[in-house]
Amino acid sequence: MSANLQYAICVSGAASGDTVDDDKLLAERLGAAIAKRGHITITGATVGLPFYAAKGAKDAGGMSIGFSPAASIRDHLRRYRLPFEYFDFINYTGMHYVGRDTHLVQSADAVLTIGGRFGSLHEFLTAI
Numbered sequence: 001m002s003a004n005l006q007y008a009i010c011v012s013g014a015a016s017g018d019t020v021d022d023d024k025l026l027a028e029r030l031g032a033a034i035a036k037r038g039h040i041t042i043t044g045a046t047v048g049l050p051f052y053a054a055k056g057a058k059d060a061g062g063m064s065i066g067f068s069p070a071a072s073i074r075d076h077l078r079r080y081r082l083p084f085e086y087f088d089f090i091n092y093t094g095m096h097y098v099g100r101d102t103h104l105v106q107s108a109d110a111v112l113t114i115g116g117r118f119g120s121l122h123e124f125l126t127a128i
Contacts, residue, residue, distance in 0.1 A: 007039045008065070010108035012116060012123040013049030019115030020048045027114055028056035035062020042067065044097075044104055044123075045090050046082055049114045054086040066090040067104040069097045102126050 011030055014020050031053035034041045041057035043050035045066025054064040066087040070076035071094030077084065084090065093100045101123045105111055111127040113120050 007109040008042050009034045009039050010042045010104060010111040011050055011053035012111060012120045013114035014116045015046050015048035023049060023114055024052045027052035031056030032060035035060040040065060042108055051083055058086045063088050067100050068092050069100040
């Protein structure tokens, strides 16, 4: 195995609610830790804890890739009202949330979940 192999680490978690307020620094630290080890942070290109993980990765000089439920950047920004900051690349899946979740998890080498609700639960169960 190559010493320079980069893993895609998915960070899944709550998009809103008390968990985001309580754990946003944890999510940023997690994204930074992934980046500092030379791996890629991948998320659902969404708000909340995944957003903070992407921010932490980029602030630490790492790479962040988002998997959007939208079919285009216009759809991503206007229909879904999702962020574009802190991503090196966004894969516009056009698969809505359920399809996006499956594609995201299947593209990951590992999935880490911080808090969350039904979407995070779906990603967790898909990973299992």
